[in-house]
Amino acid sequence: MTKDRKNLEVALARRSFWAYCALLEPDFYKDNRPHLKTLCDTLQDFWEGKIKRADGSPYVKLMIQIPPRHGKSRTLVNFTTWLFGKRPETKVITASYNDDLAQDFSRYARDKIHEERNAFKYLVYSDVFDCKIKRGDSAYHQWSLEGQYFSYKGAGVGGSITGRGGDLLIIDDPIKGAAEAFNDNHLEKLWLWYTGTWISRKEEGAREIICNTAWCKKDISGRLLDMEPDEWYQLTMEACNGNGEMLCPELLSYPSYLDLKKRVGEVIFLANYHGKRIDIKGRLYGSLLTYIDFPRDEKGNLIEEERLSYTDTADEGDDYLCHIAGKVALGIVYVTDVIYTKAPQEETEPLVAESIIANETTRAEVESNNGGRAFARGVIRELKERNYRKGSVHWFYQGQNKRARLLTNSTNVMNNVRFPINWRDRWPEYYEAMNTYQREGKNAHDDAPDATTGIVEKALGYVIEAPEIGAGDFGL
Numbered sequence: 001m002t003k004d005r006k007n008l009e010v011a012l013a014r015r016s017f018w019a020y021c022a023l024l025e026p027d028f029y030k031d032n033r034p035h036l037k038t039l040c041d042t043l044q045d046f047w048e049g050k051i052k053r054a055d056g057s058p059y060v061k062l063m064i065q066i067p068p069r070h071g072k073s074r075t076l077v078n079f080t081t082w083l084f085g086k087r088p089e090t091k092v093i094t095a096s097y098n099d100d101l102a103q104d105f106s107r108y109a110r111d112k113i114h115e116e117r118n119a120f121k122y123l124v125y126s127d128v129f130d131c132k133i134k135r136g137d138s139a140y141h142q143w144s145l146e147g148q149y150f151s152y153k154g155a156g157v158g159g160s161i162t163g164r165g166g167d168l169l170i171i172d173d174p175i176k177g178a179a180e181a182f183n184d185n186h187l188e189k190l191w192l193w194y195t196g197t198w199i200s201r202k203e204e205g206a207r208e209i210i211c212n213t214a215w216c217k218k219d220i221s222g223r224l225l226d227m228e229p230d231e232w233y234q235l236t237m238e239a240c241n242g243n244g245e246m247l248c249p250e251l252l253s254y255p256s257y258l259d260l261k262k263r264v265g266e267v268i269f270l271a272n273y274h275g276k277r278i279d280i281k282g283r284l285y286g287s288l289l290t291y292i293d294f295p296r297d298e299k300g301n302l303i304e305e306e307r308l309s310y311t312d313t314a315d316e317g318d319d320y321l322c323h324i325a326g327k328v329a330l331g332i333v334y335v336t337d338v339i340y341t342k343a344p345q346e347e348t349e350p351l352v353a354e355s356i357i358a359n360e361t362t363r364a365e366v367e368s369n370n371g372g373r374a375f376a377r378g379v380i381r382e383l384k385e386r387n388y389r390k391g392s393v394h395w396f397y398q399g400q401n402k403r404a405r406l407l408t409n410s411t412n413v414m415n416n417v418r419f420p421i422n423w424r425d426r427w428p429e430y431y432e433a434m435n436t437y438q439r440e441g442k443n444a445h446d447d448a449p450d451a452t453t454g455i456v457e458k459a460l461g462y463v464i465e466a467p468e469i470g471a472g473d474f475g476l
Contacts, residue, residue, distance in 0.1 A: 006123070011177065012205075013079050013128050017044040020082050021075065023123060028071065035237055035247050036071055042235050043079050047168075047207060059233040063221055064211040065275035067239040071252050072211050073172055077108045080152070083168065083319055085129025088145050092152050094167035097176045103140045105172060106154030110143050158193045165203045172211045175218055178268050181215035194220050200451070214277040217441065224275055237272035266435050276436065284410050284437045284449060289420040295329045298458055303329045307359060307391070310455035311352055311366045312447055313375045314342065322347050322430070322451035325359040326417075328459045334391035334418045340430035340448060345375060353382035362391035365458050367398045400451060407439070409453045416456050 013020040018040035021029040029036055041136075042062070045051050049058035049268040062354070066072045076094075083090050092109075096102040114133050115124045134144045139213055142153045155161050157174045180186045202208065212221050214236075225232060239247050240257050270276040295303045309325040323339040337355050341348060356364050376395035383393070424431045433448035 006127075010123075010128050014086070017041070017079060017082050017374055018397070020128065023128070023418075024125065025078070028074070033071075035066070035249050036075065038237070039066065039072065039235070040079075041077050043075070043209075046209075046233065047083065053230065056444040059231075060205075061228075061232045062207070062209045062230045063234045064209065065214050065234070065236040065251065066211075067237070067247065067273045068213075070237075070239075070248060073105065074108075076170060076209070076211060077105060077112065078168075080109045080168070081112045081125060083153065084131055085125070088148060088151075089151055090168060091164070091166045091203065092168045092170065093161060093164060093226070094152075094154045094158050094159070094170040094172060095159070095198065096154070096172050097157050097174055097180075099159060101173065102154035102156050102159075106142070106152060107140045111150060112138070113145075122161075125416070157190060159175060161201050165201050165206075166202050167206050167247060168209070169198065169202055169206060170209045170211070171198070171220070174210075174212055175215060178215070178265070178271075179188075181213075181219060181409070184218065187218045190216075191223060213271050213307065214275045215271050216277055216279040217282065218279070219277075236275040238275060263426075266432065270432070270436060278436045279438060282438050283435065283441055284406065284439045287413055287414060287432060288434060289414070289418050290421045290423065291334055292421050293328060294334055295332075304416065305329055307362045308455060308459060309337075309352075309356060309361045309364045310361065310451055310458055311364070311372075311375070311379075312454060313345075313348075313367065313370065313372045315415055317338045318342070320429075320433075320445060320447040321352075322447045323348075323352050323355060324451050324455050325355050325361055326455065331460065332416055332418055333455055333459045335420065335423070338423075338427040338428060338430045340433070345371075347380065349378040350382050353386065353388075355380050355390050355413065356383060356391070356393075357386060360390060363458075364391060364393045365454070366393065366395045367454065368395040369398055381396045395435065400437050402446065404455075405453055406437075406449050407448065409456060410439075411453055412456045412460065413449075416459065417452060 009019070009023050013023045018029070021036070021040055023276055042051070046059060046062045051059045053059055064072060080092050083092070092103060094105050096105060100377055110133060110465045112211050113125050113131065115126075118125045134146045134148070141155065149378045150164060152162060153164050157171070174190060175181050210221050210224070212219070214221065216222055217226065237247055239252055240254065244254060246252060246254055246257065259272070260273065264272075267278045267280055268356055296305055305328045307325070308328050309323065311323040312321070314321045320340055320342055324335060325337040326333045326335040336359050339348070339355055341351075343351070364379070366372050366379065368376065373395050380393050420426060430448050433445060434452065437443055437446065437449050
């Protein structure tokens with residue numbers, strides 16, 4: 001690198017946090033990891049007051065949720081060192097789930113500033129900024145820069161931070177894992193520490209960052225979002241989008257992602273890799289039962305009352321069509337097929353017709369709300385073209401309050417529905433939707449619980465239909 005090139009890159013690193021990271025750690029902060037640039041740019045814009053609230057004032061509270069091993073803690077360490085270079089009088093306090101992790105965070109920041117150049121590293125911190133660690137004041141957990149009384153303190157969550165105030169307060173990984181995340185007593189202790197100790201350390205005009213896994217509604221970030229949702233700017237990145245594209249294939253490949261999905265519990269996986277806060281105790285369905293074989297009589301013959309299906313068409317463009325087919329025996333629905341998709345109607349009509357045929361459905365129920373009647377007629381047309389004449393398609397208007405139906409029938413779903421033992425692998429999106437739906441609060445979608453409730457209602461025979469729509473059976 002020529003002297004002129006070095007001077008240009010150093011000058012840019014002083015202005016741009018992303019350029020700073022890329023200059024000092026080029027093997028990690030690379031152009032093919034755009035999520036790291038997004039994180040860096042967000043941190044800089046947040047600190048500089050460029051991210052605005054609805055009223056035009058800058059956000060002073062930032063919440064970050066990024067999958068494990070994707071560089072969030074490393075970037076936060078680098079961020080503190082960059083801030084010290086630009087503004088040496090900055091006072092930083094960090095907290096993590098225990099003292100060891102907090103001291104690691106503190107040590108990494110201290111060592112970054114104190115790093116000396118060697119034969120394998122051309123540029124180090126002192127090439128960019130000239131601030132130095134004060135001699136005799138460089139303990140792992142607390143240290144100062146030259147000319148400053150106090151610069152940095154790292155403490156475990158719940159630990160003492162009295163006597164110090166910060167311009168930037170960072171909580172990184174306040175919860176160790178799922179065991180703590182779903183322990184009400186532990187969560188209450190964390191909240192008391194946050195409200196009684198942590199926020200009292202904020203200097204006037206201080207900024208606050210919480211970088212955590214979105215575990216449940218009772219963790220610190222969950223409570224804060226419930227209490228002051230408009231005060232927090234949220235940066236959430238999922239490990240994989242709905243099309244199988246990874247956030248950073250170098251750090252987590254799609255095969256590795258799928259392997260984790262199989263091995264890790266559903267709630268833990270969604271919290272860590274998709275930033276979805278799921279409260280186990282608040283789930284609508286505490287347990288959903290499975291089956292290996294259909295019920296049989298004493299002679300081994302299958303017991304079967306009817307073959308039923310229920311279809312809830314998508315209400316809006318972002319909703320799912322949910323079609324469930326199953327065998328009904330002794331008041332129990334044994335699910336045999338599920339279609340859960342956002343595909344357009346021209347694709348879903350033949351899909352549902354094929355499911356009806358494959359499962360030899362004798363009674364197909366379709367909600368006529370929001371275009372359901374036209375959908376039912378399209379399915380009938382598809383079935384006639386395939387010469388299927390074993391049953392009927394029935395459309396009806398669902399006039400009851402959806403939320404009330406889901407709540408009052410949750411026990412019926414848990415008691416009167418059985419899923420194949422491998423249903424998580426067969427219908428992963430439907431499985432996730434059923435196992436994460438919350439009894440209280442806002443849910444992204446209710447299509448899966450709605451259709452499952454519907455097939456139970458039809459199997460038990462007590463759905464109230466609105467007569468003004470004109471429900472009717474159409475033999476094929």
